[in-house]
């Protein structure tokens with residue numbers, strides 16, 4: 001069997017490895033349009049923050065090591081520009097030679113990911129960079145060193161912006177966060193906004209909200225509000241768009257935002273074509289609603305299931321919960337489930353409170369903020385969000401486990417949490433959600 005994979009980073013490299021595990025005799029070719037394969041996207045901000053000391057730690061494999069250890073051919077700088085699902089071929093452009101060729105497949109696996117959305121006002125700016133790839137990261141690192149950057153403007157208020165704030169601040173830069181509205185971090189419940197804003201301002205992050213870049217002249221930015229600022233570095237993190245243009249003339253169906261529609265086996269609408277990662281539309285596990293989630297867990301789960309499917313097992317994907325977490329200085333923010341905006345499609349109730357994650361009398365204990373939405377009719381948990389200093393990761397993972405097992409909000413009272421004063425309370429936050437739910 002000949003398998004072609006498009007994309008060689010999180011989803012692509014993982015699925016190729018998983019396929020090799022279950023199909024030792026398959027011919028596997030991975031096309032990657034850019035310079036690097038199999039690097040740790042999630043670690044890029046921490047490398048720029050000097051938390052990860054060696055760049056080598058970000059690179060998990062090379063084309064040579066894939067060939068040698070797994071007999072997988074990875075062709076870097078090779079972009080798949082078209083797919084013919086009737087002929088079962090892909091068109092490939094070699095960026096090094098400019099040559100175009102055609103390759104055939106028995107099975108095609110697409111993991112082209114997404115790219116950073118670029119603001120038209122900033123396309124000519126030579127101090128503005130996205131943080132998406134190792135190449136971007138190398139350029140930013142060199143720029144910071146060469147220009148001795150002191151002042152950075154971070155545009156956008158998603159998790160990459162928040163991680164870049166922490167890391168560039170730790171590196172000693174003065175940071176301004178620019179966002180076109182007041183709603184920072186859509187994965188977080190809006191009611192926690194004052195806590196997030198305080199955390200940012202306590203760490204001397206300048207907030208410029210309800211504003212946008214109007215023009216840029218060298219390092220001088222004029223904002224739509226009329227304000228101006230001087231920066232040596234601008235990080236642009238205003239969202240991603242799927243890299244699926246090469247599929248537009250194929251029979252592989254995309255949704256109206258360009259995401260590849262997939263079924264419960266990560267099959268696309270074309271026979272023998274699978275897709276995974278940031279570029280796909282899939283579904284929520286607990287509600288069945290269609291969604292897109294640009295996070296690593298789904299790509300890795302899909303990689304295993306696709307490989308097993310190719311090997312003849314028919315284990316269906318159970319869906320995503322969108323479980324996510326991020327650190328900001330000494331705090332963590334996490335959520336799981338449908339978004340707060342999506343909760344509005346349901347007749348939902350909310351339980352919200354603050355509680356110490358450890359026994360209250362323990363030194364250095366700080367209250368955690370909790371918000372949980374659940375359906376009024378069947379008490380199903382739709383979404384939970386946590387904001388605090390300690391134990392946020394544990395609480396969000398417990399709720400995710402409860403949600404995947406269809407526990408109701410009332411069932412949370414019965415979860416027997418491990419208790420000792422440094423870790424929780426005899427009635428832990430998880431139990432209290434159940435007790436406080438109306």
Ligand code: FAD
Nearest residue numbers: 007009010011033041042079080112113277278294295296
């Ligand atoms: P990618 O890993 O982006 O790989 C897609 C690859 O396909 C790219 O290399 C691209 O060049 C290539 N490609 C695209 N089109 C073509 C084509 N036509 N031909 C050939 N090659 C093509 N997720 C988390 O869960 N937790 C985190 O903490 C986290 N932090 C992150 C931090 C940063 C800075 C970034 C950028 C992402 C982070 N993510 C995180 C998201 C996570 O990295 C992605 O969900 C994951 O990488 C998606 O895998 P993918 O294979 O879909 O896309």
